[in-house]
Amino acid sequence: MAKTALYNMEGAAIGEVELSDAIFASSINEAAMHLVVRSYLAAQRQGTQSAKTRTEVRGGGRKIYRQKGTGNARHHGNRAPQFTHGGVVFAPKPRDYYIAVPKKVRRLAFKSAMTTKLNAGEIVVVDEINLTEGKTKLMAKVLKNLNAEKKALVVLPEREENVVRATANLAEAATTYVNTLNVYDILNANKLILTKAALALVEEVYA
Numbered sequence: 647m648a649k650t651a652l653y654n655m656e657g658a659a660i661g662e663v664e665l666s667d668a669i670f671a672s673s674i675n676e677a678a679m680h681l682v683v684r685s686y687l688a689a690q691r692q693g694t695q696s697a698k699t700r701t702e703v704r705g706g707g708r709k710i711y712r713q714k715g716t717g718n719a720r721h722h723g724n725r726a727p728q729f730t731h732g733g734v735v736f737a738p739k740p741r742d743y744y745i746a747v748p749k750k751v752r753r754l755a756f757k758s759a760m761t762t763k764l765n766a767g768e769i770v771v772v773d774e775i776n777l778t779e780g781k782t783k784l785m786a787k788v789l790k791n792l793n794a795e796k797k798a799l800v801v802l803p804e805r806e807e808n809v810v811r812a813t814a815n816l817a818e819a820a821t822t823y824v825n826t827l828n829v830y831d832i833l834n835a836n837k838l839i840l841t842k843a844a845l846a847l848v849e850e851v852y853a
Contacts, residue, residue: 648764693742
């Protein structure tokens with residue numbers, strides 16, 4: 647079994663914790679991670695963009711000049727795409743950007759992302775994060791102790807109000823929960839901070 651150091655909130659190593667090989671020592675599948683990240687980013691798109699084609703813009707019902715004899719190109723209405731105020735060629739319309747990803751591929755991508763982070767030394771396991779009040783400076787001090795001051799993602803087993811509030815004003819940190827943890831957030835973080843309880847829950851769900 648893979649092992650990593652266990653830290654306290656002061657940043658001191660207080661022991662070791664075993665990690666499940668099924669999650670943290672799996673084969674890395676970049677294609678799976680790429681597909682899941684694409685699917686996640688596509689799901690963030692509203693898909694509400696819209697423009698009018700030449701059949702939808704107002705006006706242009708009358709032929710602008712006779713067909714022959716003027717020396718000009720043949721036209722009907724003045725709402726064709728080449729005219730000012732004309733319609734748009736292949737105008738974008740509201741659509742759904744959903745990309746289907748099989749459950750097995752999502753799980754494979756999750757394990758690949760976790761293994762990648764562990765191999766890069768970017769996973770920090772803390773025995774607990776227990777703040778007396780939701781003050782930003784308290785969480786900033788914890789992150790500094792753990793050398794995770796830039797793009798840190800704190801994974802909690804469930805909502806802990808003080809931790810969430812203390813992290814909210816930190817531009818380089820964010821909180822998430824085990825049941826909302828996703829591949830994009832894992833790969834996007836410089837340091838992934840898991841509490842011991844969150845780690846146990848991750849292994850219970852994904853191992």
